Amino acid sequence: MVNWMQMHDCFGDVDRVPGLLERVELEDDAELWKELGYRLVLEHDLVFPAGFAALPSLMRLSSRSAQARELAGTILRRAAGHHGCDDLLAEGADTIAEFGKLLDRHLQSRPVDYFATFLDLLAAKGEYHWSAVLGDFTDDFYHLACPHCAVEVTIAIGEYGRYSAIRDWDLGDVDRCRLRPASFEELSGTGRWMHETAVRDGHEALADGIAHLFGKAECPRCASVFHIGDEYSSDNRRVLR
Incomplete structure (x- = not known):
């Protein structure tokens, strides 16, 4: 049972959110959801403590309310931050797992909010890093340090090309090298799951971008070859710590 007297919202109130949850369950009113x-x-x-306390109610409503599903997903995608509510997330592990199944079913309907739901499902699976940084590969850049010579490498995966480069703020991306996408057999873990899901749902551009993101790149400076996803994830997690 949630002790709402300890769960303040962004205004510091502890009594408004429980009442709002009761009202949106009875009436799907846009202003109430706002x-x-x-x-x-x-x-x-x-995200405020009241947000994490509200997750079980929002997830329960998600089967019949798009607003509840979207708000629950928004909260989950920010669950890796410093919010002091890890105990609430741990207590709701089973509910989050069920919410993940609902999100997966929604993806299979190929909705207009497919990519946002894809990111929400990553968060429901505990993949907060990729949920926060993954782009839809229309105009995406990922910056990381070469694991061998430490030069900053720009990884481009989008309609303009798929390459590694050294970024020069006057000349643009120079010394470009083509990326080497991973084959299906080479993918594993989260990368494989993401690729399989995108393929299953007919999102070929997303699947192709994921294959490149979890493939290999050549450093334009020292010509060493490295796995993009591993190095990008390691680089960014190091920054977060």
Whole structure:
């Protein structure tokens, strides 16, 4: 049972969110959802304790409410931050797992919000890093340090090309080298799951981008070859720590 007296929202209130949850369960009112979302997630970045306390109710409503599904996903995608609510997430592990199944079923319907739901499902699986940084590969750049010579390498995966390069702020991306996408057999773990899901749902551009992201790149400076996904993930997790 949630002790709402300890679960403040973005205004510091502890009594408004429980009432709003009761009301949206009875009436699917846009203004009520707008207020609830603003009280739980400030500017789509900082999640307040009331947001995590509201997750079980939001997930339960998600089967019949798109607003509940989207708000629950928004909260989960920010669960890796410093919010002091890890115990609430741990207690709700079973509910989050069921929510993940609902999100997966929604993906298979090939909805207009496919990519946002894809990111939400990554968060439901605990893959907060990729949920936060993955792009849809229309105009994506990933920056990392070469694991061998430490030069900053820009990885481009989008409609303009798929390459590694050294970024020069006057000349643009120079010394480009083509990326080497991973074959299906070479993919494993999260990369394989993402690729399989995108292929299953007919999102070929997303699947192709994932194959490149979890493939290999050549450093334009020292010509060493490395796995992009591993190095990018390692680089960014190091920064977060």
